[in-house]
Amino acid sequence: MFSQNLRTVFLLACAVLAACTPLPPAPAPAFTPATPAATSAPAWQRPGVQLLYIAPEESLLTITVRRGGALARLGHDHVIASRTLQGVVAPAPGRAQFQFRLDQMSVDEEGLRQAAGLTTTPSADAIAGTRHNMLVRVLDAERYPWVSIAARRTGDKEVLEADITLHGVTRTVQLPVRIEQAADGHSIQASGSLLLKQSDFGIVPFAILGGAIAVQDQMELAFRITARQELSAPGSGASPDR
Template sequence: MFHRGRLLPVFSACLLLAACTPPSTVTPPPGMPGSVRVATPASGERLLQIDPQATLLTITVRRGGALARLGHDHVIASRTVTGWVAPEPGQADFQFRLDAMTVDESGLRAQAGLDTTPSGDAIAGTRHNMLVRVLDAEHYPLVRVQARLQPGAQAADAAITLHGVTRTVRVPVRLEQAGDGKSLRASGAVVLKQSDFGIVPFAILGGAMAVQDPMELAFDIVAIQASAPGSAAAPAQ
């Protein structure tokens, strides 16, 4: 017999954006883009600074297996994204803190169409285990993304660094730029696989309770003109 209240926090934590294995260097599978190199913008180059208050990044993870009804799907969100966008070369460099992410905001669960309601205790336990037992946020507090827009294409190559692992993926992007060039919005969604990051999806009872391999990443990033060219803070190299 499983006590659902005790099982869910541990089970849910392994659903979240992270490996249940130590950090390692992963070889991209065939068909994946290569490395992304983003240079710090030159002095005087037009630079837009990401507005954390207007920017939202979410990850939706879903349960699987014959006993999936005993668990919950989850939405994890970041509202603390900082960094810059250089429109002319089509580059961006930004990051966010793991310990500032939220778990299962009711509004975001509704938007994602999730049909269960985890308790407050389950959400708190999930968040604690995500940060401490899974992501080791004390030693790896940041997630960093370096992106380069593909010329003439509605996509970007993005190098994502999480828990000591850097992975490059191609991400569909929809861009909206103000006529005066003082603001830009980039939005889109992409499905990533845990196994592409060298992660073995969590499973117990021979897979009767399991984590689905895909993770659904959605982003809505707003960048605005910095107070002066080159004044937007760039993540540390």
């Protein structure tokens, strides 16, 4: 019985390591697939409409995913972040369009973990494994490299209607947002958060041991975006193929 218990513990340890250990990286794609936004600009981006361009160095989007399952204590919660947002905002018509690449996201920056109140400390190997599993096994980032969000003002000035495209699936959500615009109209800041489900985008949350160690379906998206008039359109990356 004692040896059988040891064997059970050993198998559990192997399973946990398999969930966090990096596999050989997938070959880099030879080209960058474009999204529909790359081929034609929306009608609201017409001549004469003031456009502000997202400043990536002043913007941040985070996604927090939490552990689940009967053996959740053996896993970690994770914070994934994008600091490479690109896109445009049109204050007058109340429209915005931005996107980011999945393979440019960071995983488990220490400061962001602390800000999210996460209490565990994954190792460097565990973080590398999480990144690989996220890009290759869960999100299929080579096939669906871009996440895009198109938002528009509604009757409620504190809520935007947003089309979020992830993993090749588009869902329309109500997006609570706080907007602060400079008095001269040359810059704008927007921040907000909402809860999404991976399964709503055709994503199967990562799990092993029949779900005993798993990632919860629900994820928390938060953003803080700054857009300015002085950025040029080409440098803003308003289209994903730039």
